[in-house]
Amino acid sequence: MWSDPEPPAQLAMTEFYAEHVHSHIHANPHQTLQKYRRRICSELAKFDISIEQLRDKTILDIGSGWQAIVFQELGCRQVYHLDINAKHVDFLNRYIAENGIKNIISEQADISSSLGSAHHIDLAFVAGVYHHLADREGFLSKLLPNMAANSDILFRVYRAGTWSRWLVAMLRTASIGRLTPEQLLSAYRLLHPYALDNQFVGDLIDDLLTPQWLAFRPQQFIADAERLQLKWQCSAAAFDFDFSDQDENFRVKWHIDDPIAINPSNRLIATGQALTENALPTPEIAELAGKLTKLLASLSHYPKRDAATVLVALYFLVRKHSGVDAYRGQIADAAPNPKLADWRIAQLDASLTYFRDWLKQ
Ligand SMILES: C[S@@+](CC[C@H](N)C(=O)[O-])C[C@H]1O[C@@H](n2cnc3c(N)ncnc32)[C@H](O)[C@@H]1O
Missing domain, CATH: 3.40.50.150 (Vaccinia Virus protein VP39)
Known part of the structure; x- marks a missing residue:
């Protein structure tokens, strides 16, 4: 550790x-x-x-x-x-x-x-x-x-x-007081080396690090x-x-x-x-929220670089990024995702399993 x-x-x-x-x-x-x-x-x-x-x-x-x-x-x-x-x-x-x-x-x-x-x-x-x-x-x-x-x-x-505010409230528990804007930016550049989406980057740093939210x-x-x-x-x-x-x-x-x-x-x-109600889950996703809480808490045991990489990767589910739009479950200009809430929940669940297993190795 x-x-x-x-x-x-x-x-x-x-x-x-x-x-x-x-x-x-x-x-x-x-x-x-x-x-x-x-x-x-x-x-x-x-x-x-x-x-x-x-x-x-x-x-x-x-x-x-x-x-x-x-x-x-x-x-x-x-x-x-x-x-x-x-x-x-x-x-x-x-x-x-x-x-x-x-x-x-x-x-x-x-x-x-x-x-x-x-x-x-x-x-x-x-x-x-x-x-x-x-x-x-x-x-x-x-x-x-x-x-x-x-x-x-x-x-x-x-x-x-709403989806983005709920997820951000959760993600902030692992970013505030722990990570710096520079660490988030480095992780972003690693995950997305092709082009910079200034709005996405500004929102990422704003959401995860603003002192009051x-x-x-x-x-x-x-x-x-x-x-x-x-x-x-x-x-x-x-x-x-x-x-x-x-x-x-x-x-x-x-x-x-x-x-x-x-x-x-x-x-x-x-x-x-x-x-303090910001991050309260609905009963239907209590299990997912528990899994997310556990993963986020575990990030304090890993290097900042790894924590930042996981957080930025999960942040791609918070809002759209030019070209790639995990937020809406679609690529670029594809047709709107008809079952958006279900897709988001499933995608977050799959990401959490992936990161949990990756960090354990
Ligand atoms: C998210 S920004 C955007 C605000 C506005 N929509 C805009 O685009 O200009 C929030 C702004 O509120 C300012 N701010 C935060 N807390 C403040 C306070 N206690 N007194 C005055 N300004 C504050 C910040 O410096 C920042 O410029």
């Missing part, structure tokens, strides 16, 4: 995204901007928010800064951008200066304790962020009083009970809205577990009539409680 000398230091959220994730998925700025233009239009359309409605509005964006650029392009009156990561803020401030933009303010802040100068917000675009916050009550207690009357918060959140259920956001006496809108399909082709994210909109009437401080919110 093997023991590695030092476990890797825990990665810090202040550096994680710019250094290890966005450097891959935002490698081509032109493609990135196009992706964010498409994404924002499609997210707004899901709630029937028209571009015209946003023209005289104040927007809050949190993240890499590309969303702020798109909201500004769409003609919003004022855009506030926040991120915990200085590089994202520096990038956006350079972009603002180079393009003579006057109505974006970008500031470094941990949104759980400060919203910088953002206030009187008409639309808070909280996409891909809430599930990475350790202190969600802190964030809401800053956000809600800074919303304008008749405003909206649009959340896009990881959905518990949670998955929620739509009911929790609805319960919170009702506790806070806010109107809500959510068209996510109702299910607890569905391992077929369900979207791994869901969207909810909260509407704030009057921010002064809300008091978030003295209520226990459902999305604020620390969640």
Whole structure:
């Protein structure tokens, strides 16, 4: 049996995204901007928010800064951008200066304790962020009083009970605090030496190593809205577990009539409680989950190189990769797999048997 000398230091959220994730998925700025233009239009359309409605509005964006650029392009009156990561803020401030933009303010802040100068917000675009916050009550207690009357918060959140989120929650038990981005990248290059899929690589490192990762259920956001006496809108399909082709994210909109009437401080919110249910299996796959747990626990007895290779190989079942698509059980442009959930479960089971026997030798 093997023991590695030092476990890797825990990665810090202040550096994680710019250094290890966005450097891959935002490698081509032109493609990135196009992706964010498409994404924002499609997210707004899901709630029937028209571009015209946003023209005289104040927007809050949190993240890499590309969303702020798109909201500004769409003609919003004022855009506030926040991120915990200085590089994202520096990038956006350079972009603002180079393009003579006057109505974006970008500031470094941990949104759980400060919203910088953002206030009187008409639309808070909280996409891909809430599930990475350790202190969600802190964030809401800053956000809600800074919303304008008749405003909206649009959340896009990881959905518990979907295939990719369930499997990632499990795989993280063997990656967090053990492996580094470099070890995952080396394993990826060994398994897939032909071409680099930047999106896949960025998602792989994000999913397996982001310091804070949670998955929620739509009911929790609805319960919170009702506790806070806010109107809500959510068209996510109702299910607890569905391992077929369900979207791994869901969207909810909260509407704030009057921010002064809300008091978030003295209520226990459902999305604020620390969640440990992320990786709970359905009864039907309890045996498979047990087998996976056992294999993942055993990885700590092997060299990091072997652990990373097994994890990356299993991650090919988490999402699609250009050309090879184990995630959907098909190659390139083959017809959709008609029994996707069954295929995924069988494929994972076969992979676990294979790796268990391989490691034992
Ligand atoms: C998955 S990324 C993407 C967010 C957004 N969808 C985008 O593409 O710009 C999550 C972002 O949230 C930021 N973040 C995480 N925790 C934060 C916190 N407590 N305060 C401010 N920003 C935070 C990270 O630095 C990262 O840029």
